[in-house]
Amino acid sequence: MQLNDLNQPARTVRFDRERLALEDVVAIARGAAQPVLSDDPAFRAAIARGADFLDRLLREDGTIYGVTTGYGDSCTVPVPLSLVAELPHHLYTYHGCGLGAFLTPAQTRAVMAARLASLSKGFSGVSVGLLEQIVRLFDAGLLPLIPSEGSVGASGDLTPLSYLAAVLCGEREVLRDGVQVPAAQALREAGIEPLRLRPKEGLAIMNGTAVMTGLACLAWDRADYLARLTTRITALASFALDGNDHHFDETLFSVKPHAGMQGVAAWLRQDLEYGGQLERNGKRLQDRYSIRCAPHVIGVLADALPFFRTAIENELNSANDNPIIDAEGERVLHGGHFYGGHIAFAMDGMKNAVANLADLLDRQMALLVDARYNAGLPANLSGMEGERAAISHGLKALQISASAWTAEALKLTMPASVFSRSTECHNQDKVSMGTIAARDCLRVLELTEQVAAALLITVRQGAWLRCRVDPARTLPAPLARMLELLGDDVTPVTEDRRLDPDLHRLLARIRDQAWSLYA
Template sequence: MSAGEAIRFDDTRLSIEDIVRVAGGAPVVLSDDAAFRARIARGADFLDRLLREDGIVYGVTTGYGDSCTVPVPAHLVGELPHQLYTYHGCGLGALLDPAQTRAVMAARLASLCKGYSGVSVALLEQIVRLLDAGLLPLIPSEGSVGASGDLTPLSYLAAVLCGEREVLRGGVQVSAAEALRDAGIAPLRLRPKEGLAIMNGTAVMTGLACLAWDRSAYLTRLCTRITAMASFALDGNADHFDETLFSVKPHAGMQQVAAWLREDLGYTGQVERNGKRLQDRYSIRCAPHVIGVLADALPFFRSAIENELNSANDNPIIDPDGERVLHGGHFYGGHIGFAMDGMKNAVANLADLMDRQMALLVDPRYNNGLPANLSGTKGERAAISHGLKALQISVSAWTAEALKLTMPASVFSRSTECHNQDKVSMGTIAARDCLRILELVEQVAAALLIAVRQGVWLRGQATLSHRVPPVIRVMHEDIDCHCGPMIEDRRLDLELRHLLDRIRSHAWQFDERAEKPRSTD
């Protein structure tokens, strides 16, 4: 699929990659299939008929949550959706960034397109218009307990659809009313259930989870490459990744990581030890066992996230074919909460692994002949040069913060809303925690790229082109274009930020065979 190809939304299944592409700016189209649009319309028409026949529908003819026993007079039913998003306008914390906001909007659109939410085609089209016009609701990240859905953050989407609150347009904050007017978009007047359908679902945690999965999968591959470079720099023993060795412990993800390491290191099954340690320390020897946990968990995480993405996850569910209103709890984000809690644990372990590799690289007691702190300074100036000493301290700080955040959020349920929401998922907090951990782990990875690049250079600078395995040489040369050898001490923050940008844009593309790494630059 080309970068410019639109993502089509209908009632068919979407992937994590579809949401990631929308988050990155890919255009969105709503299917013009007549059967799909007729199914959406049937749900809205069924609700209209119920209202005409004095049917009782939660959140349509009643109050919300614990107020479900409060009947709403017929002449006020039309105002109820406006009331819902208005009183939920109490979010705080950092605003979701543009990519996160687009992911959230796409996740909500995906759920509504399943045809079980009783919304109109016009509502779906309005979400698409906002995405196409680049009008992104300013959504505070804090205020959701993950059931009854992401009510408070999604209220900001509902309000903007109606021309209220604020949007980000071209990087500038403007009022939604002004932005819609300038774009020629008429504010929406929500139908009776549409406010509830927009807000009473898992779109925030699910959209964020899609982004988290994508970043985690990339880090799995990048951390493996960093480990290979660290192993080479430390003059490690590649026998630790032997295929026969790993055949007797059949975790598929772990075996894949070991295979990547063999390819990266050019391992053929024969190693000339020449005095090498029989067993390297755990952060090298057991790297497949650490990275492999995440590699093995990613398929499960994908299943949980994509099932949630492709679900109708609001309440009540409208069955347009059976003409039934089904009251349940599909807004509950337990699967996303569990996936995010598990993912953040496995990802933080990558930081811990790389932190230990960094400690080995800079310590002359353990780095097998490399200079202290990987300093490249020689002569009398070596006495005042400190190489990567401070960078190792920063790596420890980032790792400690990542590990601290691994406390599972999903077990901290709080009873809310007059004990109507007495067991909640905390899935959105788990997703936010996971993204923060990912930021920290990416920072650790950026630092390790500098360290392993320096270590590889120091280990083989005399005969670099001959001694270094092809994959590691190519990666080393690419890093060298952005961060050269440290001969004299220098500030590293600008180089770290540049490497972070490259990590987050997936600049290094890993082919199926590791000996063909390439940069997107």
């Protein structure tokens, strides 16, 4: 998926009660799509029925959690009808205690899309006007400044989502065209009337899993691309190391039926143009594990991604606040759908599988730069020849940096979900930690992308040197095309030079998913 001009999205994503795919959220996050609220009368009537039902209960003096009672452990505290209208505004006010870095613009759009999706299911008791207000923020390019820290993942993402609720009402701050602006000023200049929340609307916005779910959609998209990129890098590493392509033989992989792993092996056969020949030609009989077992490592993530997708998309397409408003059956159902356990498990699992990609690439790089293991290539893959070779150190420092990024990624694989804390007077006594897991996963992805950028430099250098050392060798066509696509982003290293500009260019390409990798 390519980034599009934020002012000219390629398509729209309709929000109603139909199922969304995580790609819809990713497209909105990247600015490639714009959300629109369905104008179908049946959909809008279904949303209105929930709000109307709550209004009728209020007129009949019904007891409704979070409407005529306090929140959380304060559910036993009755709220006088004269103060019901103020209660939602108190909810986002006292949750204004988030810290940490603000979510990025892409992450914020993903969060807003995830919350809009949940509220559009029609079981939250909100008005159509609230949904329209979220869409207005998108249309005006106004992004709430949301601190990333402060959620335990149940009762949902209360503190970070309070910043969305406040902005809808003209409070706190937004990011507009990259500049921080007071929300009241930004709404006024956009011609948007601040919202006055109806009963339960504050709770409906905040008491859900939108932050962890929005971040999980972005994480899945990046992990899927990294699995493909790591496979392509592995093929280039195998070529540079003069490896054995028969390690990826179709018959060999047919006897271990993990579909994702088999798919990775098929990609490697395609990249290396393996034709089933088992000739050794004097090569080492078995390549080291980081090459030979690459499909088994990458395949774990490839096989897990469909499960992760199901968990993330089910959460995305759920009504996940409390209480659930059953307008058709005229019931208020108290439950725990704000609990983010499925997202927590998916993110904890994903960061483990992704960190293993970093470790795999780091091991491949260690082989490539070491003259004892790289099948005749220069030490540190230095491209310098002649007298100046003595002062040229090639990729020595890059390997150190890649090792540091790998170590940090591996360190972050401790599962967040096992660190549940009892909070809020022991009302929230078992919590998911899903948002922390999602943030950790995104950091592991970032570090692994940095390792991948380092390996792109390394395998480009290694393939160039292999062709120089063995002039009879030719790159398989798919790998030759990849090196052409890398173009000026990665040129061979002869005289020592700083490599961080190359790394930044490559990281931008990775995050833009600039290269089409496999069908």
